[in-house]
Amino acid sequence: MDRLEGRLQHYDWGSRDALAHLRGASPSGLPEAELWFGAHPTAPATIDRGDGMCLDEVVAAAPDEQLGGAATLRNGTLPFLVKLLAADRPLSLQVHPDREQAAAGHAAEEAAGVAVDAPHRTFVDPHPKPELVVAVSSFRALCGFRQVEEALEVAAAFGLPDEAFSPLGPQGGGAWPEVVERLLASTDEDTARLLGTCEDLLGGPWDATATLVQEVATRSPDDPALMLVPLLVEHHLQEGEALFLGAGVLHAYLGGVAVEVMASSDNVLRAGLTNKHVDIDGVVGAIDPGAPTVAVQQPSSAAHRYDAPAEEFAVWRLAGAGLDVEERRGPEVVVGVHGATRLEGVDALCVGPGEAVWVPHVDGPYRIDAEGIAYRVTVGDGDVPSGRGFPPAPRPTTTNVVDEPR
Template identity: 35%
Template structure:
C-alpha cells in the first residue's frame, strides 16, 4: 500500500517563519515553524489519509494484526527548519538510555518534569541532509591544537586565561566544558565572549562571527563559549552529517531532512534556558576531538542513493529528480517529496503523487519503490 500521511508544523521558538512554507509553496502563517514529524512518535504522530481517521501510532498496530507489519517504526523522519540556533545537545547510547531511564523511573521523576533527562530507554542517533543552499551546524569537538590557537587569539583577559589553562591540562576538553557549564561566573562568560567579539583571527572568522550572533540570541550563555570548541560545519544542499551517541552538536540555521531513532532523549549543553544537568552531560559526551562527521551517500539502485550510517534503526534513501529511479525498501518506509512533483509506484502497481512537504507511507510489499523522476524524494526506512 501507498497511503498519504501528513502533519502540521511544530512551533518551537527557534523555528523559521518561512523555510517550510516556501518549500511547500504556501504563504507563511507568521508563526515560527520548526519541525514537521512524519512518523508514529506519540509526541506528534502523523495523520493517515485512508479514511480510517487514525494517526500512524494507531494505524500501525491495527495493520500489524492484519498484514504482519511492525507495530512501531524504529525511526522518525522530520523536516527541520532552524531560523535560530537550537541548543547544544548530546544523546545517550542505547545502554546509557536504558540505565538512565530506569534510574529516573525508580527515583519517581515525572516524565514531563523539566529536570528529567531520559524520556525513554532508547538511543537517538541522527542524520540531517541539507535542503537549503547552505545548512549551518556545530558537530563534534575540534582538533585541540586548532582550538588552542583560536583561544590564543582572544587575548589575555583573566577569564580567557582561565579557559586557556584548562585547555592545556589533562582531559582538556572535559575540564573546559565542565568549568564553562558548571563553574564559570556570568561575568567570566561575558569576558570571553567580549574578547571573541573583538578578536581578529582570519582563519577563524566564521567561528568568531557565530560567537557574536549567538550572543545576540543567548546573552552570556555559557554555550556560546562551548560552541567555540566545536566544529563549525556549513553543509551544501544534499550534504549530510551523522550524529551518533556522545557527539555534541547544534543546528544553527537552514532547512534539512532529518532522520533519527525513535527517541526523545536530549541532554543539553548550552544555548538554552532549559535545564542542564552538567554531571550527567559530562558522563555522556565523547571528548575525543574529531573531524566533522560527514556522511556520504552510496549508490542504491537506478538513479538512487542511500545515506546509511550502519545502524539498525534507519537509513535514508534519496531518489533524484530528472530521470526515473528505483530503490529497494527495508520494512515500512515513508517517502517525502522535497522538490517538484513525483509519482511513486510500488511493486503492486499502486501509485501516489507527492509534492514538496507531502509524504506517503509505503508498506514493505511494495518494494522496490519506483519514481517517475519528476521531482526529488527522500525515503526513510529501517537500517540494515
C-alpha cells in the first residue's frame, strides 16, 4: 500500500479554504474545488515513493497486480475516481448518459472526427458515469424532478408558461424530457419574469424555492436553465448522508463539502448554469423519466456500505470502527476525513483528514481502523464485501507504521 498525493482542481466554483482547512494546510489563494485521488489521465494522483510516479503509470505497468479482476472493467485502467469536493456556489445543471448512450455518442463523435479536446465534444469516452456523493459537512444538491402534481403547483406559483407543462397532464412523468426541451427554449424575458416572481414570493410559502432560484441566478440571470430550478428536488445532506446518481437524473450540486465517488468517465451532458458546452438535445435524450427516485441514504452502522448499484465502485463509511478486509475483488482507495485512519497489511500506514491510501489488489487482506471517519472505495459487485466490522483496534505499536497524521 502507498500514500496518495491527490491533485487539486482549481475550478472557479470551488471554496478557497474548505479543503485546506480539512487537510490542515495553508490555502493556496486559488479556488480549491476538488482533490482527486485516482488514475484519471487529466490529473492522476502521485504515489508517495519519492520518485514522482503517478498512479496511472503504476497501474499501466502492472494492471493485473494493481487491479486484479477489475482490470477487465475499463481496459486495464482504474474504473473509479475518488474526490473531495468543496463548492462555494452552484455547479452546472447536468445529466449523465447510460451505457448504451455513452457508447453510441462516443462512436458518433469519433466517426465525425470531433477532437477529444474540442469544446463542443460531449462523449469523451464510451462509458457511463454513475456517482455517489456523501456529505462531509452540510451539503446541498438539486436532484431529480418533483412529483408531477407538486411540479404543476410550483409552475403555477412561479408563473412558468402553461404551454411548457401541457404534456404532463396526459403523459404524467413520462413527459419530463419534452417539458425540459420546451423550458430550455425560454427567452431572456421569460427568465426576467421568473426572477420578478421570485421577488414577489419571498417571505411566503414558496420563500425557500424563490430564494434558491435567486441564488442560482446570481451568476446566470439570463440562463434558460433557471426555469428548471423550481421543478427539481432540493436535498440538504448532513454528514454521512448520501445520494446515488445513476444515468438519466437531472442534477446540480449547490454547495458544501463532500466525498464524491464516480465511475472514471468524462461524459457530462450540460443543460446550463455553466460557461462550458451546453447540449440541449443530448440532455433531453438522456433524461430518463423512469429513473428511480433519488433517496437520501443515511448510515445505519459504524461500518456502513452505501447502496450504489454500479459495477465500477462500492463505498463504505467507517465511523469509529475497524474493518478486516479479507476478500479482495480489486484495488481500493481509503480516504480519511476526520481523525486518524490506520491501515495494516503487507505494510502499515496512518493518514489524517484529506489524505488517502492506495491498496493494490496484489496486497491481499488488510485491516482499516478509523478513529474518526474514513471512506473505503473498491470495485462494485452484486454482494456485500466480506469484511467484518469491529470496534477500532488499539493503536498499532509495530515499527513499520509511518507518517503519523498532522
